[in-house]
Structure formats: structure tokens, C-alpha cells
Amino acid sequence: MERRNFVKKVVLGSMATIIGADIVFGSTMLEGYQPLALQDPDPFKMFNKDKQMEVLNDKPWNIEAKAHLLDEKITSNNYMFIRNNGLVPDAIDSNEWTLTIDGESAKELKTYTLAELQTKFPQYTYQLTLECGGNGRSEFDPPAKGNQWTVGAVSCAKWTGVRLRDILEDVGIKDSAVYIGYHAVDAHLSRDPKKEPISRGAPIAKALQDETLVAFKMNGQDIPLVHGYPLRLVAGGWPASVSGKWVNRISVRDKVHDGTKMTGTAYRVPCEPVAPGEKVKDEDMCIIESMPVKSLITYPKSGAIIKKGNKLNIRGHAWAGELEVTKMEYSIDFGATWIAVSVEKPVNRLAWQHFDATIDFPKKGYYEVWSRATDSQGYSQPMLVPGWNPKGYLNNACHRIAVKVE
Numbered sequence: 001m002e003r004r005n006f007v008k009k010v011v012l013g014s015m016a017t018i019i020g021a022d023i024v025f026g027s028t029m030l031e032g033y034q035p036l037a038l039q040d041p042d043p044f045k046m047f048n049k050d051k052q053m054e055v056l057n058d059k060p061w062n063i064e065a066k067a068h069l070l071d072e073k074i075t076s077n078n079y080m081f082i083r084n085n086g087l088v089p090d091a092i093d094s095n096e097w098t099l100t101i102d103g104e105s106a107k108e109l110k111t112y113t114l115a116e117l118q119t120k121f122p123q124y125t126y127q128l129t130l131e132c133g134g135n136g137r138s139e140f141d142p143p144a145k146g147n148q149w150t151v152g153a154v155s156c157a158k159w160t161g162v163r164l165r166d167i168l169e170d171v172g173i174k175d176s177a178v179y180i181g182y183h184a185v186d187a188h189l190s191r192d193p194k195k196e197p198i199s200r201g202a203p204i205a206k207a208l209q210d211e212t213l214v215a216f217k218m219n220g221q222d223i224p225l226v227h228g229y230p231l232r233l234v235a236g237g238w239p240a241s242v243s244g245k246w247v248n249r250i251s252v253r254d255k256v257h258d259g260t261k262m263t264g265t266a267y268r269v270p271c272e273p274v275a276p277g278e279k280v281k282d283e284d285m286c287i288i289e290s291m292p293v294k295s296l297i298t299y300p301k302s303g304a305i306i307k308k309g310n311k312l313n314i315r316g317h318a319w320a321g322e323l324e325v326t327k328m329e330y331s332i333d334f335g336a337t338w339i340a341v342s343v344e345k346p347v348n349r350l351a352w353q354h355f356d357a358t359i360d361f362p363k364k365g366y367y368e369v370w371s372r373a374t375d376s377q378g379y380s381q382p383m384l385v386p387g388w389n390p391k392g393y394l395n396n397a398c399h400r401i402a403v404k405v406e
């Protein structure tokens with residue numbers, strides 16, 4: 001007879017977290033048994049998300065916010081979008097967690113426990129904008145395959161951790177270093193242990209920036225499991241796919257990292273504009289780096305109705321990848337004329353910025369309020385969906401809400 005083991009304590013612990021209650025007789029559960037509550041899970045409960053969030057996919061879990069849910073200046077967990085390429089790990093023991101630095105351009109191979117990272121290096125907290133490269137994909141025509149994100153695959157939470165730079169300096173990096181690549185513990189959808197669902201990275205210059213963190217806290221608490229507990233790379237302003245969740249290894253590479261989803265059409269766009277639907281050769285595709293300038297009206301919710309004579313207060317956020325937003329405007333006449341409003345400075349580099357405005361509508365009827373941000377290099381959001389690309393990345397068109405004056 002095959003020997004059966006009881007379920008391990010850590011596994012029980014993470015199951016309890018997901019279910020949201022203690023599994024009272026859990027110690028008598030056999031290893032590998034799937035509690036019913038996990039067989040038909042409620043994603044809102046399981047991930048602590050607001051019920052108004054939109055589930056785009058359950059295998060893997062992909063959940064997006066809506067513009068009005070992102071009204072907070074610091075995104076809280078219940079409104080933070082989820083983008084997974086593989087399966088959420090379910091048996092994490094943070095006491096056993098280690099981060100290994102390796103790669104052709106690391107002077108040595110070094111492994112740190114979480115406690116070592118936390119005590120050896122100074123800790124920093126930054127608010128960092130993380131936007132999925134595919135945010136806005138649903139508007140491309142011809143349509144692009146993938147999660148049909150509308151506007152809600154963006155967040156700006158407060159991340160606390162140590163600088164990747166400090167770790168890399170402790171290990172020592174060779175002059176040949178050009179890129180870093182992360183590896184994480186989430187399993188591929190096929191559960192094939194030889195396959196990684198995603199393993200991306202960034203040029204060494206981005207890795208060495210002050211704000212590039214190896215984080216263990218989000219908004220002052222342990223990172224929620226689905227967002228990368230217990231350790232996450234956070235590289236604000238770049239496609240959020242660079243910010244590896246559940247990271248246990250970072251390789252210092254002497255070439256552009258060639259992990260899963262670094263090649264082909266993944267997170268890459270034609271280096272030069274192409275006609276919609278055109279086939280693009282591999283060598284004509286370029287890796288997405290800093291995200292383009294964009295804004296979001298988070299109040300009111302699209303469809304707002306106001307009384308004639310009342311002014312409407314609007315507000316929202318704007319961000320521009322590595323750059324700052326230097327100008328913010330809105331239009332109520334479909335982009336024919338624009339009115340400038342002030343935009344706050346970011347709390348730190350790579351954090352989104354806030355704007356508000358008071359709008360006086362001339363008469364009763366239907367209006368749209370469009371928002372347009374401009375970055376410090378003078379680039380503005382386009383009014384229409386910009387440059388078509390095979391996977392539908394980088395749609396930074398003006399955000400629009402509908403308003404009726406009665």
C-alpha cells in the first residue's frame with residue numbers, strides 16, 4: 001500500500017488564508033486533498049477584492065479594476081488589478097524563502113534569506129505606478145489576443161523593500177553586465193516544472209535605479225499572496241511584467257535576458273509603426289521599456305448625471321513612465337478645445353500624479369469629458385488608439401467619461 005502523508009502545516013496555513021478561515025480539523029486532511037472551498041473559489045473573497053472588479057480570466061486569474069475604483073491616491077489591495085501568467089503559488093513559507101543572485105555577470109553566486117535582506121540593507125518606501133503593458137488592449141482593431149483590459153490594469157501602491165542596487169553591489173557585478181532577469185516560483189499552467197510562466201527583466205541601468213526595489217511590504221503590510229508574497233521585484237514606470245512576483249532568483253546577464261516572454265511578440269512592439277494587422281518580423285520587434293504618458297478620470301464614474309447650474313468636480317491621476325507629467329488638460333467638446341488644469345507633483349519619482357478640475361457645462365444635454373496628459377518631453381496622449389501592434393500593447397489614448405446635464 002502506498003504511504004499517505006497528512007497535509008503540511010504551511011500548506012494548511014496558505015489554504016486557510018485563501019479560504020479566509022481556519023481549517024479546524026486540517027491536521028487530519030491528507031496531502032494533496034483539495035478542500036471544496038478551493039475547488040470553486042470566489043475570487044473576490046480569495047484575493048480580498050471589491051465585487052465591482054471584473055474577472056477577465058480564471059485560468060490564470062486576471063482581474064481588473066474600473067476607473068472609478070482607482071480613485072484613491074494610494075491604491076489599496078481591494079482595487080488592485082491582478083495579472084497572472086501561471087498559477088498562484090499556494091505553499092509559501094516565508095521563513096524558508098531565499099533570494100539568489102547569479103548569472104554570467106555576477107561576481108559570485110550569493111543567497112540571502114528574507115531576514116538577511118531585511119537587516120543587511122537599508123529599507124526604502126516608494127509609491128510606484130505599475131501598469132500592465134496590455135492595459136487598454138480591448139480597443140485595438142483588428143483585435144489583439146490576450147486579456148481584454150479596458151483601463152483598469154494600473155495601480156500605484158506604496159512598496160517597501162531594499163534597493164536591488166544595494167544587493168547587486170554586495171554581490172558584485174562585472175563590467176559585462178547589461179541586463180537582469182528574474183525567476184519566480186509560480187508554476188506554468190501546464191504544471192510542467194521545466195517551464196516558467198514568465199521570466200522577464202530590465203537593462204542594468206533600470207535595475208540600479210534608486211526606486212527599483214526588492215519589496216516585502218505593500219501599503220505597510222505583508223504583500224498579499226496574489227501580488228507576490230513574500231518577495232517581489234518592483235520596477236515602477238515600466239510594463240508591470242518587469243515587476244516579478246514571488247521572486248527567488250535574479251540573474252545578472254551579459255546579454256539581454258532571454259527568459260519566457262522576453263521574445264517574439266511578448267511585451268514587444270514593432271520598432272517602427274506598421275499598418276493594422278500587418279505581420280512583423282521578429283527582428284523588427286523592440287522590447288517595451290518606459291510606459292507612455294496616460295491619465296485616468298477616477299471621479300465621477302462614467303454616466304454621472306448632474307443638474308443644470310451645478311458645477312461638476314472631476315479628479316484623477318496621470319503618469320508618464322520614467323518621466324513626469326507636466327501638463328494636464330480636459331475637453332468637453334470631443335477634443336476640439338482643451339482647458340489646462342494644474343497637476344500635482346509626484347510624491348516620489350515613478351508615482352502617479354493627481355489632478356482635479358471644476359467644470360461648468362453651457363446647457364442641458366450629453367457631454368463627454370476627455371482627459372489628456374503631456375509628459376516632460378512634450379508628448380501628449382493621442383485622442384485615438386495609437387500605433388497598432390500584434391499583441392495590443394501601449395494604448396494610452398485619452399480617457400473619457402460620459403456626463404449628462406439635466
Ligand SMILES: Nc1nc2c(c(=O)[nH]1)N[C@H]1C(S)=C(S)[C@@H](COP(=O)(O)O)O[C@H]1N2
Pocket residue numbers: 080081082083084085086130131132133155184185186197198226227228239240241242243244245246247
Ligand atoms: N512571477 C510572476 N510575476 C509577474 C507575473 C506573473 O505571472 N508571474 N505577471 C506580470 C505581469 S504581466 C503584470 S502586469 C504584473 C501584475 O501585477 P499584479 O498582479 O500585482 O497587479 O505582474 C508581473 N509579474
Ligand SMILES: [Mo]
Pocket residue numbers: 083131132133134239240241
Ligand atoms: Mo502585464
